[in-house]
Amino acid sequence: MSSTHDHDLHAWVRTAGRAPSAHNTQPWSVRVLDDRIEVAVVPDRVLAAGDPSFRDLLLSLGAWVECVAVAAAADGRGVTVEPTPHLDRLEDLPVRGPADPAAPVLVLRPHATAYATPFSPRDVDERRTDRGRLDPAPDLRADLPALPPWLVLLQVDDPAMRHLVRLGTAWTASRRAVAAELVRWLRLSPTHPRYARDGMTDRMLRLPPVVARVAAPLTRRPALHDAALTVAGWAGRAVEAVLRSRPLPPAPGPGEPLEGPQHLVLVARTPGVLGATEALDARLGLPPADVVEAGRALQRTWLHAGRAGLAVAPHSEVVDSPHAVAGLRRRLGLRRSQVALAVFSVGRSTAPVPRSPRLADRTG
Numbered sequence: 001m002s003s004t005h006d007h008d009l010h011a012w013v014r015t016a017g018r019a020p021s022a023h024n025t026q027p028w029s030v031r032v033l034d035d036r037i038e039v040a041v042v043p044d045r046v047l048a049a050g051d052p053s054f055r056d057l058l059l060s061l062g063a064w065v066e067c068v069a070v071a072a073a074a075d076g077r078g079v080t081v082e083p084t085p086h087l088d089r090l091e092d093l094p095v096r097g098p099a100d101p102a103a104p105v106l107v108l109r110p111h112a113t114a115y116a117t118p119f120s121p122r123d124v125d126e127r128r129t130d131r132g133r134l135d136p137a138p139d140l141r142a143d144l145p146a147l148p149p150w151l152v153l154l155q156v157d158d159p160a161m162r163h164l165v166r167l168g169t170a171w172t173a174s175r176r177a178v179a180a181e182l183v184r185w186l187r188l189s190p191t192h193p194r195y196a197r198d199g200m201t202d203r204m205l206r207l208p209p210v211v212a213r214v215a216a217p218l219t220r221r222p223a224l225h226d227a228a229l230t231v232a233g234w235a236g237r238a239v240e241a242v243l244r245s246r247p248l249p250p251a252p253g254p255g256e257p258l259e260g261p262q263h264l265v266l267v268a269r270t271p272g273v274l275g276a277t278e279a280l281d282a283r284l285g286l287p288p289a290d291v292v293e294a295g296r297a298l299q300r301t302w303l304h305a306g307r308a309g310l311a312v313a314p315h316s317e318v319v320d321s322p323h324a325v326a327g328l329r330r331r332l333g334l335r336r337s338q339v340a341l342a343v344f345s346v347g348r349s350t351a352p353v354p355r356s357p358r359l360a361d362r363t364g
């Protein structure tokens with residue numbers, strides 16, 4: 001009988017280093033012990049302004065856990081995932097600073113039953129976000145591995161999605177703290193000291209070299225940075241006012257084929273998953289452990305897209321902006337008990353997709 005060794009756990013953690021996270025913050029701090037992996041949250045890597053409900057943090061942790069499970073499966077193992085009480089108290093995290101190893105939010109323990117997954121560590125390594133133009137592709141949901149029964153992937157039509165993305169982008173630009181936080185995670189020139197470590201590079205964002213050269217100083221020189229945020233704020237508010245005064249484009253008729261790339265919304269249903277008090281306390285209306293579970297399902301969906309030769313482009317701005325999410329809820333006919341957790345587009349890449357940096361890449 002084979003057993004799990006310390007070096008296996010280290011290898012699983014290395015694989016999971018390629019997990020996606022909002023703004024590529026990689027908010028996890030991992031400790032490998034003899035019989036378990038402990039995961040704590042790094043306060044400096046939490047998007048305090050842009051993610052006040054911790055939705056993206058929890059989804060990112062879930063994606064990370066799924067990647068560990070895929071790596072364990074390749075070694076014929078599984079992992080049990082135990083949320084700790086710290087997961088329910090994320091608002092007690094300090095605003096800045098390193099992770100507290102004494103306050104892990106998740107504990108993963110290996111066991112001998114292989115995790116059943118169609119995916120491999122190679123799929124984890126090759127998955128990428130593509131922010132370029134996506135060509136239409138068949139419905140991703142056709143042969144998707146089953147989601148937990150309280151999660152559903154709904155489709156939104158392309159004209160509505162375009163409107164909602166513009167509304168969400170205008171919201172991001174016009175909220176100074178949110179925009180400043182985004183700028184803090186931009187790495188627009190290879191001379192940026194963290195270019196190869198985290199955040200979003202000019203290449204990942206597919207910025208033309210001229211635009212990246214002009215914009216890079218805006219992210220690093222305080223005077224320019226402040227002026228750029230002020231201008232973005234004015235523009236964002238103006239665009240938001242115009243878009244809010246316009247209705248969503250007419251919905252396609254029943255049976256009418258949807259045009260463009262596919263746009264999917266991961267929606268959680270609250271009844272049945274609510275453990276009464278935690279859910280009421282949680283800002284999202286869902287227990288944090290369930291949002292981690294949803295992050296695992298989201299990562300499986302994205303890995304499935306990768307396997308099918310398709311690329312994914314998340315659009316969190318659509319669920320961040322109260323105006324955009326209200327429009328989305330109306331378009332999808334969501335009930336009060338349903339929470340839209342993630343929005344992303346899926347399609348065929350039209351150009352090679354650059355690889356994003358990771359903290360783990362430096363240490364090999």
Ligand SMILES: Cc1cc2nc3c(=O)[nH]c(=O)nc-3n(C[C@H](O)[C@H](O)[C@H](O)COP(=O)(O)O)c2cc1C
Nearest residue numbers: 020021022023024056059128129314315316317356
């Ligand atoms: C929960 C979550 C939300 C995300 N939201 C966005 C988004 O709104 N816009 C975007 O361009 N990318 C978004 N991303 C993608 C990340 O920026 C991306 O995963 C990260 O930069 C690493 O790049 P990679 O996916 O190519 O490895 C999101 C990822 C996660 C896990």
